[in-house]
Amino acid sequence: MRLEPRAATSLGVNLAWGAAAIAATLVFTSLLVLIAGASPFTVFYLVARGAAGSQFALLETLTRATPLIFTGLAVAVAFRARLWNIGAEAQLYIGAVMTVVLGTGAIQMPSAGLIPLIMMAAMLAGALLLLGPAVLKTRLGVDEVVTTLLLNFIIILFVSMLLEGPLKDPTGMGWPQSKRVIAEAQLPRLIKGKRLHYGFVLALVSAGIVWVIIKKTVLGYEMRAVGHNAEAARFAGIPVNMVLVKTALISGGLAALAGFSEVAGLKGNLTLDLSPGYGYTGIVVAMLAMLNPLGVVVAAIFVAGIFVGADAMSRSANVPSYIAQVMVATALLTMVTAMMLMRYRIRWRR
Amino acid sequence: MDAGSHRQAGTVLRLAGITKRFGTLTANDAISLSLAKSEVVALLGENGAGKTTLMNILFGHYTADEGTIEVFGKPLAAGDPHAALTAGIGMVHQHFTLADQMSVVENIVLGTVPLWRPGYDRNAARARITALAADYGLTVDPDRLVSDLSVGERQRVEILKALYRDARILILDEPTAVLTPMETAALFATLKKLVGAGLSVIFISHKLNEVMAVSDRVVVLRGGRVAGERPIGETSAHELAELMVGGELPTLGVAPSRPGAVLFELSSVSTPAMGGQGLDGVSLQLRGGEITGLAGISGNGQAALAALIAGTLQMTGGGIQVGGRRVSGWSPRTALENRIGRIPEDRHATGMIGDMSVAENVISEAYRSRRFSRFGLLDWAAATRFAASIIKAYDVKCPSPAARVRLLSGGNMQKLILGRALDGDPDVILASQPTRGLDVGAVAYVHARLVEARDRGAAILLISEDLDEIQVLSDRVVVMSRGRLSTASARGERSVMQLGQLMAGHGLAAGDADAA
Known part of the structure; x- marks a missing residue:
């Protein structure tokens, strides 16, 4: 078996392989469901119903999708320029830290001023956190995969230290958690009495802005040029290192917004389980979206839906909700394979 | 040399009706080519004429849509990169495939020793390489690192590599592109010795004077087809050029320059x-x-x-x-x-x-x-x-x-x-x-x-x-x-x-x- 590049990609081929990827995902997870002793059809139905079968389910899915949109955008922006930011998790947490530092009473002002201020500070913190790896990469050639990945552990331990020390809530019965943000620092709920908050709107707006940056601006053009062929970009006079640094700032800022939005919109305080790996899942979301910022919204809702749906499903069917992780992982693998097959054709040896 | 006598000596390689399409593009269109013992056939053509595709098919990198390949009278399995090597065909690529940090001997032996055998008889390999080098005028120190060799020497290592694997048919892809005029002359002398010893050579080039100097027969490709085939004694550089281009040659008149500041x-x-x-x-x-x-x-x-x-x-x-x-x-x-x-x-x-x-x-x-x-x-x-x-x-x-x-x-x-x-x-x-x-x-x-x-x-x-x-x-x-x-x-x-x-x-x- 060998791969030959296709002369041109066609919509039909792309759709066919996309459909094949979804089918393969369903078939593979069906097998696991069968092993678990349940009917795949029932399980898939329950997942779909749990993700979008009611207003509650749908709002829950969108709520869960919100941080994934931010981290997905962060990864998509960075990967476009071939800056391998694996550290969205750390940037998310540093954004959350800034939110509780500024939002728990240190500054008193109306929401209209406080929320943008906190947002800016969170983005700045996330941006600066990725600046280090970006400068190490451009100046010394240090692999950013290693530095950003390892920074995740450093930052999470740092947050743990903060929650046991300076940021610890004195009224928290000894739990490692921060004080709650004041009312003026909270993002309002979209629908009264539901969990979905304005962070989701902010995520949609961010996706739109990132789309404009990538498609319409000089910086987006530079980022894509650097990502596709850094040597040619450098030859043409594009300041490759500066572009990578700017990309890092944007990417880090976007990931930090996930932390800001989770704390200010949903949780109200910072705990060590603020993110169940949203930074890493953001990589999955960005890849599923083929690094398209608008696709990130769709992919984030899809992935969130599977997680939310699987939680609901496991309550009624006797299948562990871990099936969601398997489904998402399988979907990623089949989609990445499908994306390659959209560009290459398989030749079987006779 | 007379091309006819070589054909009687027996055909060592025969490509018949090779067709290869990529989508709407036909890279090779019913190309037939034969090579006799002790013969040098030049494959002449511009870039995009189909030379590389044809050689990729011969070496199993592509599978032909139509056509057959016979080596020493036996059909060659399609799409198997090892088939051509084991059948006795060696290729010297334009871009060398040598490991820089290994010696000449190691490079030549590389891939000929089975994986499960822990060592190889270095002295025997060295002796054989030295003998081959002496026979064909391929002077190169077997113990030097490839990274220390000149381009011409590296090419000799590539040729030795093919000979070491008992190649009876040698394919040289644009071999003179990287050589000085003197090195080119030395290469041609080597080719004469090789065919003298009964090997056959396919010489891929777009340089007419070299084709005229070294080959017995020329096959000209144009747009994926055989545009013509001539014994070297019956053609001229001018005719070959026109076959290559498919018409009158474009000429460039360069007026004298008027140098400024x-x-x-x-x-x-x-x-x-x-x-x-x-x-x-x-x-x-x-x-x-x-x-x-x-x-x-x-x-x-x-x-x-x-x-x-x-x-x-x-x-x-x-x-x-x-x-x-x-x-x-x-x-x-x-x-x-x-x-x-x-x-x-x-x-x-x-x-x-x-x-x-x-x-x-x-x-x-x-x-x-x-x-x-x-x-x-x-x-x-x-x-x-x-x-x-x-x-x-x-x-x-x-x-x-x-x-x-x-x-x-x-x-x-x-x-x-x-x-x-x-x-x-x-x-x-x-x-x-x-x-x-x-x-x-x-x-x-x-x-x-x-x-x-x-x-x-x-x-x-x-x-x-x-x-x-x-x-x-x-x-x-x-x-x-x-x-x-x-x-x-x-x-x-x-x-x-x-x-x-x-x-x-x-x-x-x-x-x-x-x-x-």
Whole structure:
């Protein structure tokens, strides 16, 4: 078996392989469901119903999708320029830290001023956190995969230290958690009495802005040029290192917004389980979206839906909700394979 | 030699009716080719004529849609890269496939020893290699590291590698492209010894005089088909050229130059190594209205010189003057600001971004100007118009400005690069291997545009490994060897052999380096 590049990609081929990827995902997870002793059809139905079968389910899915949109955008922006930011998790947490530092009473002002201020500070913190790896990469050639990945552990331990020390809530019965943000620092709920908050709107707006940056601006053009062929970009006079640094700032800022939005919109305080790996899942979301910022919204809702749906499903069917992780992982693998097959054709040896 | 007698000696390789299609493109269209014992067949054709596809099919990298291959009377399994090797066919690629950090012996033995055997008889291997080398005049020290060898020596190692594996049929892909005239002569002597010992050779080339010198029979490919087949005694270089092109040859009349002021000057510039060699105190003046040709064997510092002028390599010493002013902080952007148009050596790696569109590529040097962007927003309409104007002016075959550059042929890509580099009539033009890999039509086009730029007063540096190209275009020729430049000679002042001597590094006194 060998791969030959296709002369041109066609919509039909792309759709066919996309459909094949979804089918393969369903078939593979069906097998696991069968092993678990349940009917795949029932399980898939329950997942779909749990993700979008009611207003509650749908709002829950969108709520869960919100941080994934931010981290997905962060990864998509960075990967476009071939800056391998694996550290969205750390940037998310540093954004959350800034939110509780500024939002728990240190500054008193109306929401209209406080929320943008906190947002800016969170983005700045996330941006600066990725600046280090970006400068190490451009100046010394240090692999950013290693530095950003390892920074995740450093930052999470740092947050743990903060929650046991300076940021610890004195009224928290000894739990490692921060004080709650004041009312003026909270993002309002979209629908009264539901969990979905304005962070989701902010995520949609961010996706739109990132789309404009990538498609319409000089910086987006530079980022894509650097990502596709850094040597040619450098030859043409594009300041490759500066572009990578700017990309890092944007990417880090976007990931930090996930932390800001989770704390200010949903949780109200910072705990060590603020993110169940949203930074890493953001990589999955960005890849599923083929690094398209608008696709990130769709992919984030899809992935969130599977997680939310699987939680609901496991309550009624006797299948562990871990099936969601398997489904998402399988979907990623089949989609990445499908994306390659959209560009290459398989030749079987006779 | 008489071709007929060789056929009677027995056919060793027969390709019959080979057809290979890629989508709508037919790369090979019913190509038949036979090779007799002790025969040298030249496979002649422009780039894109189907030579490489045919050889890829022979070596199992592609599977032919139609047709059969027979080696020594037995059919060859299709699509199996090992089948050709085990059947006794050896190939010497244009780009060598040697491990730099291993010795000659190790490189040759590599892959012939089964994986499960922990060691090999080094002395026996060494003795066999020495014997083969002596038999065929392939002098090379078996114990040296490949990284220490010259290009000519590396090629000999590649040939020894094939012979060590008992190849009876040897395929040489553009073997002389990297050689000096003297090394080429030595290679031809080796080929004579090989066929004398009963081997057969397929010699792939587009250089007519070499084909005439070395082969018994010529098969000319054009547009994927056999355009003609001639015993060498019954044809001429002129006829072969016409078969290759499929009509009258385009001719380029170059009028005498009218040199103007010095527009660009390097004074004792040194650089770090690039492509194996850096610059070592190079001084060079480029005058307006003049094409300066820089000849040399690949890897002697041309890459470093081109990168330096393009702005991607920093110098460790010396200075650059543009239009008489010393420029500091040299970079791709300062080069562009100083009105230097640059045609890079490698279209795919450096010149174009394959996964971006034609429009995105042609604005890559000017996207920052008010012409293509305002307030950080790109003006895609202006970019598309610019791309369309280049497509029209340079006759680029491409569906639209939105087409991905990866899908274009090399010639069309080069036209886009020309259009981008020559936009705004630059004062100085760096043309590094501007016609490598292009077909004759595209070559003529590129040449004409360069001469046109010269005639309007631009100073042009033409870096090429093709001596013919240098001699046709250059008003002044300098030769680069081991990071140094020879003195300049006027058009026709030095013979090919004299230039070859300089290319090989002979007669290049230390003092000469500063005199250019």
